[in-house]
Amino acid sequence: MVRHNGQPAYLQIADDLRAQIRGGSLAPGAPLPSTTKLAEQYDASLSVVKLAVGVLRTEGLVIGQQGKGVFVRDAEEPPAAADSTSEVAELRAAVQDLSVRLAKVEEQLATSTTRRPGRSSR
Amino acid sequence: MVRHNGQPAYLQIADDLRAQIRGGSLAPGAPLPSTTKLAEQYDASLSVVKLAVGVLRTEGLVIGQQGKGVFVRDAEEPPAAADSTSEVAELRAAVQDLSVRLAKVEEQLATSTTRRPGRSSR
DNA sequence: GTGAGCAACATAGTTAACCTAGTTGGCTCG
DNA sequence: CGAGCCAACTAGGTTAACTATGTTGCTCAC
Numbered sequence: 001m002v003r004h005n006g007q008p009a010y011l012q013i014a015d016d017l018r019a020q021i022r023g024g025s026l027a028p029g030a031p032l033p034s035t036t037k038l039a040e041q042y043d044a045s046l047s048v049v050k051l052a053v054g055v056l057r058t059e060g061l062v063i064g065q066q067g068k069g070v071f072v073r074d075a076e077e078p079p080a081a082a083d084s085t086s087e088v089a090e091l092r093a094a095v096q097d098l099s100v101r102l103a104k105v106e107e108q109l110a111t112s113t114t115r116r117p118g119r120s121s122r
Numbered sequence: 123m124v125r126h127n128g129q130p131a132y133l134q135i136a137d138d139l140r141a142q143i144r145g146g147s148l149a150p151g152a153p154l155p156s157t158t159k160l161a162e163q164y165d166a167s168l169s170v171v172k173l174a175v176g177v178l179r180t181e182g183l184v185i186g187q188q189g190k191g192v193f194v195r196d197a198e199e200p201p202a203a204a205d206s207t208s209e210v211a212e213l214r215a216a217v218q219d220l221s222v223r224l225a226k227v228e229e230q231l232a233t234s235t236t237r238r239p240g241r242s243s244r
Numbered sequence: 245g246t247g248a249g250c251a252a253c254a255t256a257g258t259t260a261a262c263c264t265a266g267t268t269g270g271c272t273c274g
Numbered sequence: 275c276g277a278g279c280c281a282a283c284t285a286g287g288t289t290a291a292c293t294a295t296g297t298t299g300c301t302c303a304c
Contacts (some may be wrong), residue, residue, distance in 0.1 A: 034284065045260075050258085132288085188255045
C-alpha cells in the first residue's frame, strides 16, 4: 500500500471505501469485493484489509455477513440539523425512540435464540 | 478471556472500558491502563486489547498518544451550544452507544434474514 | 549542575498464520 | 431425480512477532 499521505494503510483503505460508498460507487446493499480481492486491489495484506473493513463495520457503514460477504448498509441516513436548542430536543426524541425500538428488537432477538428464525411469521 | 456471552473478546473489553468511561470510573483526561496491564487484567492477549482500544479509538471515546498512553477524551469538543453542552455530550454518548448496539443487532438480524425473494439464479 | 545519551516503556502499524463458522454450488450415490 | 455430502469460498476472531515512533526518566561525563 502506497502511502500518499501520512495516514496508515488501513485508514486509507477505509477512507477509500467510505468515499466509494458515499459517492454511490458502492450502492446500498451492494457487496464489497472479498477481503482477498481488496487485498490484491490495494496491494495490501489481508490484515490491513480486515482492519479497514473492521473500521467501517464499527462505524456502521457496512454489515459483514459471515460466509457471504460485506454489504453496504441500506439505511444510512445522517440527520442534518442546524439549530442548537431544537437540535438537542430533536436528538433527545430520536434517542428515546431508538432506545425503545432497540430494546424491543434486542428482546425479540434474545427470545428467538432457541428456535430457527427462518421467517418471523408476520 | 471468559466469554460470558456470544460476543468476541475484543468487543467485551471495549464494552467494559466504555462502561467504565460512561460510569465515570475512568474520568475524562484520565489515562487507561497500558495495553500490557489491560492484557493481564482481562487475561487476554495483547492483540485483543489493541483491537479493543482500536474500537474505542475509532469511536472517538479515547485518544491514543504514542509514547504516553491512551486517554479518555475530554468532552469539550462541542462549542455549538453553551447552554446545553452537557446535554449534547450526554446525547452524543447515548447515540454512540445506540449505534454500536444497533450495528450488533443488525448484523445478527442480517445473518438470519437471508430471506430475500429474488435470488432465482441458482 | 547541566546536558547528552541511553534504556525502558508506551502506542501504533503491519504482517502472517491458524482456526472457526456460515454459505453456496457442484457432485455423487441411492 | 432427489437427498445429502463435500469442497471452495466467505467473513470473523485470535495470537504472535516485528517494526516504527514518541515519551520519560535515569545515568554519566563534563
